[in-house]
Amino acid sequence: MPTDEHHEGCGFASYHLSRSAIDDLASGSAQPTVIQQLQQAERSRRLLLLRALDEKLTKDPTLVGPLTAPDDVWELLARAERVVPEAMDLLLAHPYTGAWAGYVTRLLRDKITGVCPLWMHVGHLHALAAAVAIRGGLSFALRVPVWDGGAIIPTVGMARLAADTPYSVADVHVDRDVVEISNAATTVRLPRDHAGDATNWWGMRTLATRSGHLALSVRLDDLDPYRGLYEPVPPQRIARADVDGWQHVLNEAWHIVSRCLPDLAAGFATGLHSLVPRPAVPLRTLSASTGEAFGSAIIAQPADAATLAATLVHEFHHNLLGGLLHMIPLYEHDPAERFYTLWRDDPRPIAGVLSGIHAFFGVTAFWRALGRDDPGEAERRAGFEYAYWRDGTWRVLRSLSGDPHLTEAGQRFLDSITARLRPWLDEPVPAGMAELAGAAAADHHAGWRIRHLRPPARTVQSYTDAWVVGRQRPSLTEPDGRLTPTPIPDGSWCGARTDLIRAGLAVAEPDPEEITLMVPDATRADVAYVSGHNDRAIHGYRSELAEDGNRPDSWVGLGLALSAREPGADAARALLRCPELVRAVHRSIRSRTGTPPAPEELADWIGRSGC
Numbered sequence: 001m002p003t004d005e006h007h008e009g010c011g012f013a014s015y016h017l018s019r020s021a022i023d024d025l026a027s028g029s030a031q032p033t034v035i036q037q038l039q040q041a042e043r044s045r046r047l048l049l050l051r052a053l054d055e056k057l058t059k060d061p062t063l064v065g066p067l068t069a070p071d072d073v074w075e076l077l078a079r080a081e082r083v084v085p086e087a088m089d090l091l092l093a094h095p096y097t098g099a100w101a102g103y104v105t106r107l108l109r110d111k112i113t114g115v116c117p118l119w120m121h122v123g124h125l126h127a128l129a130a131a132v133a134i135r136g137g138l139s140f141a142l143r144v145p146v147w148d149g150g151a152i153i154p155t156v157g158m159a160r161l162a163a164d165t166p167y168s169v170a171d172v173h174v175d176r177d178v179v180e181i182s183n184a185a186t187t188v189r190l191p192r193d194h195a196g197d198a199t200n201w202w203g204m205r206t207l208a209t210r211s212g213h214l215a216l217s218v219r220l221d222d223l224d225p226y227r228g229l230y231e232p233v234p235p236q237r238i239a240r241a242d243v244d245g246w247q248h249v250l251n252e253a254w255h256i257v258s259r260c261l262p263d264l265a266a267g268f269a270t271g272l273h274s275l276v277p278r279p280a281v282p283l284r285t286l287s288a289s290t291g292e293a294f295g296s297a298i299i300a301q302p303a304d305a306a307t308l309a310a311t312l313v314h315e316f317h318h319n320l321l322g323g324l325l326h327m328i329p330l331y332e333h334d335p336a337e338r339f340y341t342l343w344r345d346d347p348r349p350i351a352g353v354l355s356g357i358h359a360f361f362g363v364t365a366f367w368r369a370l371g372r373d374d375p376g377e378a379e380r381r382a383g384f385e386y387a388y389w390r391d392g393t394w395r396v397l398r399s400l401s402g403d404p405h406l407t408e409a410g411q412r413f414l415d416s417i418t419a420r421l422r423p424w425l426d427e428p429v430p431a432g433m434a435e436l437a438g439a440a441a442a443d444h445h446a447g448w449r450i451r452h453l454r455p456p457a458r459t460v461q462s463y464t465d466a467w468v469v470g471r472q473r474p475s476l477t478e479p480d481g482r483l484t485p486t487p488i489p490d491g492s493w494c495g496a497r498t499d500l501i502r503a504g505l506a507v508a509e510p511d512p513e514e515i516t517l518m519v520p521d522a523t524r525a526d527v528a529y530v531s532g533h534n535d536r537a538i539h540g541y542r543s544e545l546a547e548d549g550n551r552p553d554s555w556v557g558l559g560l561a562l563s564a565r566e567p568g569a570d571a572a573r574a575l576l577r578c579p580e581l582v583r584a585v586h587r588s589i590r591s592r593t594g595t596p597p598a599p600e601e602l603a604d605w606i607g608r609s610g611c
Contacts, residue, residue, distance in 0.1 A: 015041040026416035030267025038323035049101035065119025084136030095296035211258035252305030260369035291322030317362040330410030342392030347485040383429035387437035450579040451489040496522035537561040570607030
């Protein structure tokens with residue numbers, strides 16, 4: 001069983017960060033020494049999980065099924081730790097060692113199987129031991145699990161074997177520098193450098209780049225089964241041309257990050273080990289990470305270097321916070337999905353909100369720096385993104401600050417972000433970008449409200465009664481903050497208007513027809529609104545609501561177009577501040593009378609009641 005040199009006697013070492021280090025992490029600095037402290041704590045945590053697994057296997061060796069006996073695996077790991085400790089350190093630092101250790105711990109604790117038989121997951125320990133020994137040049141023989149013909153050797157590669165069952169085994173045999181992986185049907189001999197592809201062998205790809213004195217090297221991991229977020233996933237090998245594309249865009253992105261955020265970039269080389277590639281998604285920046293896989297990010301192939309740079313900053317912030325949370329609690333457990341955030345379409349619990357604030361503060365800092373560093377073609381785009389995320393992050397930051405579920409350390413963490421972000425609120429951005437960002441943010445907030453807030457039935461009833469019989473409209477009795485969101489949305493949301501804005505900013509000379517083709521979910525009314533043809537947009541949204549009186553995008557779009565034509569109009573205010581009430585009353589009147597009221601007229605009437 002591997003040990004932690006920080007253990008003393010029967011106790012365990014404790015890990016802590018200074019207050020100044022926590023403040024620096026909160027406000028966007030990532031010095032290598034602090035990253036190393038986070039990694040040491042992660043290493044110790046993973047060793048503790050391995051120790052717990054050792055205890056389980058000692059009590060029940062049959063958990064490994066048809067694989068090599070657990071004692072032989074621990075003996076190989078102990079030998080590797082003595083002879084080649086650097087190989088053991090590399091595997092303990094591997095992000096998906098952490099992901100696997102957490103996953104298998106939950107399976108054993110909760111007595112569940114997962115997506116494969118339990119012995120397959122427990123037996124990933126054997127694959128890790130094989131990887132350590134291969135990297136350390138040790139001779140050994142070991143049996144490892146095979147999933148759909150794939151025998152993974154983490155950080156090294158995957159052997160492809162003929163198999164007639166989904167879950168089987170393979171023998172790994174190493175004699176000096178000769179490595180063979182085989183089953184009854186196939187024998188795979190690894191290339192000497194292990195990294196290259198060969199017959200029935202996929203080597204692990206690596207991307208390396210440099211900007212000045214700052215170098216970055218990461219695995220482009222499309223093989224490891226524990227590289228996902230929740231459950232193990234099969235390999236998704238990407239083409240060589242896509243690897244080259246990743247290398248090209250990473251070269252440019254690393255130059256941007258190193259130039260714009262040098263204090264953060266200094267920690268990347270130490271703290272970022274793996275990227276998991278995903279297929280590109282038009283006009284979407286899809287990425288994710290998990291606190292158990294410190295040093296990793298899942299990223300959809302980006303359209304350009306600035307997008308990748310922003311995404312790397314975003315996910316690295318998630319990694320930093322995940323590592324910090326393993327050392328110190330920033331909030332008490334509260335799973336209630338009660339917060340609005342600009343970056344999600346659903347209500348979020350406190351854990352997701354705090355994580356998002358930190359990540360999008362980093363994104364804000366990135367676009368701010370890029371706009372100042374590159375005042376050319378990127379200036380308008382950077383200005384929009386800066387204003388959009390700056391104001392959105394500030395709004396969510398203020399909603400979370402002071403929450404009773406925050407610990408003292410959690411509030412201090414937010415205070416550090418607040419101190420950095422507050423002075424930026426008054427900074428100017430390129431002409432028109434603040435207005436565009438404000439409209440996009442209002443669009444999202446109103447879209448969230450109309451789908452996740454439910455006005456009280458008595459309020460809807462009183463408005464309906466007053467409208468139907470022609471009485472004076474009632475006063476709104478429910479303050480804005482009193483409504484509790486529900487995670488079940490009332491209608492879908494496509495975000496096409498913001499996509500149209502971003503598509504137009506992403507090219508130097510936008511062609512309206514080409515931009516429209518880039519956003520297939522956009523309606524004619526959306527295109528008219530983003531193009532500044534407000535009357536045409538209003539007419540279009542009226543038509544959409546006549547066809548479907550429940551469509552959230554059409555209600556909010558109508559409010560945006562009315563606001564653009566006449567800022568401060570009562571109808572626009574109601575549709576952007578309390579769209580859930582306008583739609584609910586419209587539904588109720590339609591149900592009672594069979595005749596839907598004119599959307600603008602109803603919104604104006606409700607807007608004059610103080611909504």
